[in-house]
Amino acid sequence: MLKIIQVGLGPLGNMLAADTIRRGLGEIVAAVDVSPELAGRRLGDVLPQNMPASSGVSASVRIVRSLDEVPASLRPDCAVVSTSSDLAKVAPTLFALISRGIPIVSTCEELLYPWLRHPRLADDLQTACARHNGRVLGTGVNPGFIMDALPVLASAVCRSVRSVHVWRIQDASPRRVPFQQKIGAGLDDKEFAKKIEDGSLRHVGLGESLHFIAKYLQLGADTGGITRWEESIEPVHATRDLDCALGPIPRGRASGVRQVANGYTGGGKTSAPERCIITFEFQAAIGQTDPLPQDRIVLDAEPPIDLTIKGGVHGDIATVAITLNAIRPLLAAPAGLHTMATVPAVHCAG
Template identity: 50%
Template sequence: MLRILQVGLGPLGIRVVEDLYDRRLGRVVAAVDQDPQLIGRSLSKIVEVPDGPTVHGHLSGIEDLSDVRCAIVTTNSDLELCMDTFRCLLAEGVAVVSTCEELSWPWLRHPILAQELHEMCIRYGGRIVGTGVNPGFLMDALPVAVSMVCRKVRSVEIERIQDASSRRIPFQKKIGAGLDDIEFERRVANKTLRHVGLGESLFFVAHYLGLEVERWEETIAPVHADTELECGLGKISKGAARGVRQTATGWVDGEERLKLLFHAAIDEPNPCDRITIDGDPPLRVEIPGGVHGDVATSAACMNVIRPLLSAEPGLHTMASIALQGCTPPDDFAPPLHKMGPPPAS
C-alpha cells in the first residue's frame, strides 16, 4: 500500500485523506498543516481514519521522508507560495501531486520556477505534476484527448458552467458570492477573486494542439442575483454578486481560435461542462449537470499517483504521463509497467 504524505488539511485535503482510505489506495504516514488548532493532533482525531500520524506544522518536523512514496499538496493556488514545499520534497526524491493551479502549466507565469522544478527532479529523481478537475482535466487534458479523433482543428471553445450552491464555502468565497460590485472589483484588482488556472488551461490546449498563441486576454465580471438568495456564506441580496463569469481568449494567426469560459454562481440553473471543436470532424462533447469540482479534484489526485510514479523524473503535465483512469484499490492494481494484454481464458 502506498505511503502518502498529506500537505494541507483544509476541506480539500481532508476529502483527499478520506478518499485515500475509502478507496484503499494508500495510507497517510505523515501530515502537515499550518493551522495551530491542528498541529500536534493525531490525524485520526481530525479525519475518521485508523492510526493517523501526528500533524506537523512544517515539513522540517518530519524526521525522515525516505519512507514517503508520494506527497499530495493541497495548499495554495500560487506557485511561488508553494515553492518552498516543493523544493523540500523534491530534494528528497519524493513524487509530488499538487492541486496548485499554476503548476498545471507553470511556463505561462513562472518559466524560471518551472525550470528549477524540472532540474531538481532530474537531479534528485523526483517527479511533480499539477492536477485537479480544472485546471488539470475538464478544460485542458480532456479537450486535448477529445481532439485525438480530428484530422485538423480550427478552433476550440470550452465552457464550464457550475451551480456553486453545493460547493464548499472557500469556493463560494473565491467566486465572490454575496459581494457588491465595489468590493467585487476591489478583490479582482487585488487578484484575490478569480478562478486561477484559466490561462494555464488555454496554453496547455494550445501547446498540445500545436497552436502558437500570438496574444491572449482574460476578463472577469460578476454574475448578479435577480432575487435574494441563500448560500453557505449566508444571505445574498438582490443585485449582489452570486458568482463570477471569467473568460480567456487566445488569438492565433490573427484569429480568435481558443475561448474558455468559467462561469460559477449560486443557484445557476443549467450547469454543464461543454467542449466544442471546429475541426474535421467537428465535435461537441457535453456533460449535463457538470462535474462536481470537490469530488473530482480529490479523485484526480488519487488517480494520477500511479501514472506519476511510473513516469520518468521531471516536471510533468497531465498529458506527459500515462493515460489515467479510475485507479482500482491498491490490492487489485498491478504495477503500470507490468500491464499488458489480459491473460487468455
C-alpha cells in the same frame, strides 16, 4: 499499499486525506499543515466522523507544522500537496520534497502549466527533478481536466483542429466555502471590484489551460502559436434572494463570477491575420440556472467534436478523485516536471 504524505489540511486537503483512506489507496504516514490549531492533533480528529474502521494507522498520525518534522526514515511513495493556487508560495514545499526524492501530486492551479507565469521557476523545478530523480504534477478538475486535458484527449479522433471552445457552467451551491468565497458570492459591486483589483477574486487557471491546449494541439503553430491572450472577469448578479454556506445573498448582489479567456494567433509581427483559436467561458454562481450547469467542449475540427456533460462535473469530488487517481500514473512516469499530457493515462482505479 502506498505510503503518502498529505501536505495541507484545509477543506480540500481534509477531503483528500479522507478519500485516500476511504478508497484504500494508501496509508497516510505523515500530515503537515502550518496551522498552529492543528499541530499535534491526531489526523483522525480532524477528518469526518464516518471514517472506516480500517483507518486506524492513518488516523493516529500526529499533524506537524513543517516537513522538517517528518522523519526521513518514513520513505513515503508520494506527497499530495494542497496548500495554495500560487506556485511561488508552494515552491519551497515542492523543492523540499523533491530534494528527498519524493514524487508530488499537487492541486496548485498554476502548476498545471507553470511555464506561463513562472518560466524560471518551472526550469528550476525540472532541474531539481533531474538531480534528485523527482516527479511533480499539477492537476485538478479545472485546471487539470475539463478545460484542458479533456479537450486534448478528445482530439485523438481528429485529423486536424482549427479552434477550441469550452464552457464550464457551475451551480456553486454545493461547493466548499473557500470556493464560494473565491467566486465573490455575496459581495456588492464595490467589494467585488476591489477583490478583482487585489487579485483575490478569480478562477485561477484559465491562462494555464489555454496555453496547455495550444501547446499539445499545436494550434497556430505556423503563425507563432498564441501571440496574444486576454481574460475578462465580471460578477454574476443574483436575480432573487439566495442562501448558501456563506450566508444569505440578497437580490442584486454577486452570486458568483463569469470569466472569459481568448487566445489568438497571427497578427502583430507575423504576416498572418489575427484569429481566435481558443475560447473559454467559465461561470460559477450560487443557484446557477440560466444557462443550466454543464461542461461543454466544441472542437472546430475534422471531424467536428461536440461533447456535453449535463449538469457539469462536481468540482470538489472530481478534484479529489483526479488528484488521487494521478498518483500511480505519476509514479510510472520518468523523472521530471510533468503535465497531464506527459504522464500515463489517469483513470479511476478503485
